[in-house]
Amino acid sequence: SLHPSQDRQGRKVLQWIQHRFKGATATVRAWTRYGRLGATAVAALALALAGCTPTPTPPPTPTPTAAATATPCPSPTTITPATGTLPSITDVVAQVNPAVASITVGAVSYNIFLQPVPEEKAGSGFLVDPRGYIVTNNHVVEGAESILVTIPDGRSFDATVVGTDPLTDLAVIAIEGEGLPTVSFGDSSTLAVGEWVVAIGNALDLPGGPTVTVGVVSALGRTIQEQNGVTLYDVIQTDAAINPGNSGGPLINLQGEVVGVNTAKVTAVEVSGVGFAVSANTAASVVAELIEKGSVSRPYLGVSLVTVTPNIAEAYGLATQEGALVYQVAPGSPAEGVGLAPLDVIVGMAGEPIATADDVVLAIRSHEIGDRISLTFFRGSTQRQVSVTLTARP
Numbered sequence: 515s516l517h518p519s520q521d522r523q524g525r526k527v528l529q530w531i532q533h534r535f536k537g538a539t540a541t542v543r544a545w546t547r548y549g550r551l552g553a554t555a556v557a558a559l560a561l562a563l564a565g566c567t568p569t570p571t572p573p574p575t576p577t578p579t580a581a582a583t584a585t586p587c588p589s590p591t592t593i594t595p596a597t598g599t600l601p602s603i604t605d606v607v608a609q610v611n612p613a614v615a616s617i618t619v620g621a622v623s624y625n626i627f628l629q630p631v632p633e634e635k636a637g638s639g640f641l642v643d644p645r646g647y648i649v650t651n652n653h654v655v656e657g658a659e660s661i662l663v664t665i666p667d668g669r670s671f672d673a674t675v676v677g678t679d680p681l682t683d684l685a686v687i688a689i690e691g692e693g694l695p696t697v698s699f700g701d702s703s704t705l706a707v708g709e710w711v712v713a714i715g716n717a718l719d720l721p722g723g724p725t726v727t728v729g730v731v732s733a734l735g736r737t738i739q740e741q742n743g744v745t746l747y748d749v750i751q752t753d754a755a756i757n758p759g760n761s762g763g764p765l766i767n768l769q770g771e772v773v774g775v776n777t778a779k780v781t782a783v784e785v786s787g788v789g790f791a792v793s794a795n796t797a798a799s800v801v802a803e804l805i806e807k808g809s810v811s812r813p814y815l816g817v818s819l820v821t822v823t824p825n826i827a828e829a830y831g832l833a834t835q836e837g838a839l840v841y842q843v844a845p846g847s848p849a850e851g852v853g854l855a856p857l858d859v860i861v862g863m864a865g866e867p868i869a870t871a872d873d874v875v876l877a878i879r880s881h882e883i884g885d886r887i888s889l890t891f892f893r894g895s896t897q898r899q900v901s902v903t904l905t906a907r908p
Contacts, residue, residue: 603712607726609770612666612695614724614763615639615648616716617673617687620660638715638724638763639663639687640772641696642801646671646689649801650762651777652678653742655685663689666723677804680744681812683777684797685762686804697764699801700771702750702794707731713754713776713789715763724763729754729789737872738790740777747876748793750774756789765791772797813883813904816847819871822859830857833895837861838871840891852889852900861897862890878904 617637622630637654641647648663655661661673671689678685705711709731717725733751740746752765756776765774774791803810819838820826827835837859843849860868863877864887881887886903 636719677808715760814907816844818842
């Protein structure tokens with residue numbers, strides 16, 4: 515079926531191969547009788563250039579001389595399985611588990627007739643100070659009438675609330691006891707997507723001590739909204755199972771450091787393979803302030819924002835397709851003091867670009883009360899810059 519010119523060219527290639535590799539011609543001669551010159555020529559040429567001779571299949575057996583001079587073709591390349599194994603977490607669990615607390619909270623709710631109804635809810639926490647300070651979620655202890663803490667060595671303690679911070683869903687409670695085990699915060703900024711992590715906590719309030727689950731960091735820097743409407747920033751996403759009761763427990767790395775505080779009070783947590791934890795770098799500073807003062811003071815600008823999208827930019831005739839659009843300015847706030855107004859678009863703070871409303875929140879939280887920072891924004895098509903002093907959040 516070959517074109518005559520292809521046939522002639524194929525024969526020339528075969529003749530060259532036969533001349534160059536005399537002991538490798540038996541199979542080639544057999545194939546040429548059936549006219550498959552083009553395919554045979556290319557295959558034989560590739561083998562010849564590789565310095566090996568095809569094994570005859572099935573025709574004449576090569577002569578002893580041919581067999582002696584032929585270079586055997588290499589076997590197909592095989593992939594050697596990795597010799598590494600999945601990490602063992604036994605030692606990490608043994609190191610951290612003693613400091614993980616199961617928390618049972620007694621609270622009171624009200625029925626439709628406004629009658630008080632006692633209820634219990636379960637959560638987790640972890641000891642960070644031998645004086646008895648325990649980190650947990652705010653939503654675990656919110657509205658608590660009583661708090662009972664049990665640690666894996668079997669001891670139980672009544673606990674009191676030291677301080678809460680609803681904006682990060684963190685709280686610190688305290689117990690009194692001797693020889694209390696503790697764990698330490700690690701640096702969550704060093705985490706990488708795909709890194710192994712371990713979640714420990716009072717999952718589903720099951721008896722018998724904390725539950726251990728393993729997974730990887732699925733994503734970093736998430737922004738999520740809790741069921742109560744609070745927005746959490748710089749959140750770690752993991753596929754380690756985090757179930758009701760895990761709230762407030764530690765997410766740890768393979769060095770036994772706490773890199774996050776698990777939260778299960780997020781609707782998306784019910785989706786298989788998706789769990790969230792407040793990052794350790796967010797939690798560490800909040801916890802320190804709660805222990806010291808019982809509350810958290812934050813710098814404040816006084817604006818309500820929405821992220822600019824191409825659709826929003828077109829609808830409002832904005833001069834930029836990214837940034838943070840101001841839709842409300844609080845009376846008496848620093849923002850009002852420097853003249854910010856609705857429909858202004860913030861595009862820079864303290865010399866850093868602003869692409870989303872979240873960027874503004876994180877930029878403000880990275881500063882201290884009393885800091886004076888530059889603010890770049892568009893009003894219409896005109897870009898302006900002002901300096902604003904951050905005050906304490908009301």
